Amino acid sequence: MTELISLPKKRKGESTNWWEEDEQDDFSIQKWKSLEHHGVIFPPDYIPHNIPLFYDDEAISLTSEQEEVATWWSSVIGTEWETKEIFRKNFEQNFLKLFGSDHQIKSLDKCDFKKIAEYVEVQREVKKARPPEEKKQERESKQKLDEEIGYGIVDGKREKISNIIVEPPGLFRGRGQHPKAGYIKTRLRPEDITINVGKSNLVPKCPVPGHAWKNVVHNNYVTWLAYYKDPVLSFSNVKYVYLAASSKFKGLNDKLKYEKARKLKGLIDGIRHDYFDKIKKDNQVNKQLGTALYLIDKLALRVGNEKTEDEADTVGCCSLKVSNISFKENCQITLDFLGKDSMRYFNTVPVDPNVHENLRKFVEGKGPDEELFDLITTSSLNEYLKTFMKSLSAKVFRTYNASVTLQMLLGKFNHKNMQVEEKVQFYTDANREVAILCNHQKSTPKNFEVQMEKMQDKLKDKFESLNLLETHLKGFLSKKIAQNADKKFPTSEENTRKAIVRAKTSIKNMEIKLKMKDDNKTVALGTSKINYMDPRITVAWCKNNEVPIEKVFPKALRSKFIWAMYTEPSWEF
DNA sequence: TGAGGTACTTAGGATTCCAATG
DNA sequence: CATTGGAATCCTAAGTACCTCA
Known part of the structure; x- marks a missing residue:
């Protein structure tokens, strides 16, 4: 096996790396x-620019504090924050407070930040245009x-x-x-x-x-x-x-997190058996516990702690509301809710018939804003989990399911002769499945459509030149002089064949790239790589398949996961 | 049992970097 | 050489989990 990862040399009898030490337990x-x-x-402290704010066409000179805040607002102008209702309302309140109630400035709408905004823009340009x-x-x-x-x-x-x-x-x-x-x-x-x-x-x-x-x-x-x-x-x-992230504090905790998830792997059959039991025949509280855990396990939902009035109204499993669920034929349910970071979770899935029936019962007689799981809390759910393993909590299921999924998908790989790029694509496909499972999203990049079209055009060009090359080759084969014998076309049959092969790989790569781009349009791959998939799965796979680790882990991840870099090729999650 | 406090992980978007391209 | 666009990194918000105290 080629060593594809360059690692610090280990010295005999001396261990300076925390992941090789034994005393990890008392951490x-x-x-x-x-x-x-x-x-x-x-x-740095704020440096005033002394550009006034205009109010009813009158220049108002501002104190340094007022000016700083006005300048923040100026750089918000033109972005979606400017028109976002809560943002605008809160800002207005906060801003007006800086002037006091007897000041003439009484409304944000009448404030004209144009001069300051111009200044902000100029400063931005100046900063960008600094000499290298x-x-x-x-x-x-x-x-x-x-x-x-x-x-x-x-x-x-x-x-x-x-x-x-x-x-x-x-x-x-x-x-x-x-x-x-x-x-x-x-x-x-x-x-x-x-x-x-x-x-x-x-x-x-x-x-x-x-x-x-x-x-x-x-x-x-x-x-x-x-x-x-x-x-x-x-x-x-x-x-x-x-x-x-590269420190022992973070690395050790990270390693412990994945070890915990591996331990869950050993217990999962028993746990699933137990929660199905609860789903079927226990009392209402247990029915809810079992059903909630089923959703967490199957759909990789977050546990959903209660939130206060001062936070955005988002939910996880235990805080799901009646309005977040609807029932479809064939034992399907649709979940539609705003989760962490107000990202929408929208998914229709078939569930176990008992689960379907339970959920229907939980909804009965409740208003849309009432809790689906009204008899349990995140604490009681985690307490239930403690009966299986003392450090088990709901989030471990996300880690476990993400890692198990990656291991399973990468386990299907049997194309050792592929180009590295194709191997990386295979990995990315697996990564994407995990990201979708965890609902890791990103907004579609600006002018995505335009860029897709550009790439399509390029691809078309490549096909055209391939066509020309093939015609050119035919010229050689029929012993005629190819009509494109001038300039850019190869002068021998052999070179033409080579050029055709090159053109074909180029097209293939382009197609791969295009497909990846489209597939990854709204899926954020990084989050699962950084937080959910045990890095040892990736390292072992890379070693087995001669994929340099830097193709899948950028520098920051290689140092974050330094403890996983020594993983043997035979290692499994 | 519930609210609040503490410590830590997880998250998407903004910003910066860097290499490919014209 | 400048532009540009994707990848990498930075930033900080938003979660989870567990503890304490009444």
């Missing part, structure tokens, strides 16, 4: 012994800064930090119908930040002169380096600063 209790880092840094050396220098100084403070030291090992710059101020872009979309996200100061470092390690210096961190703690039961209250959702949300 669940104590995460580290020493932790050292440079804290967080803050986005300047851009390069900027990039380099950014890298240097990152090199200096973008790393922490955990138990003596240098680790990348994922987010050292705290979130800049701006307008809150909540997704879907988020009740707080358009709120002002205020600027964070050192006084908002709690720092976590080792007791005997240096406390990071506050980067803003004359200011100080809110607090410094030494909590080694957690993996975060710092946290702050979210400026918009401060009542509930906390933002953490963590190490990057």
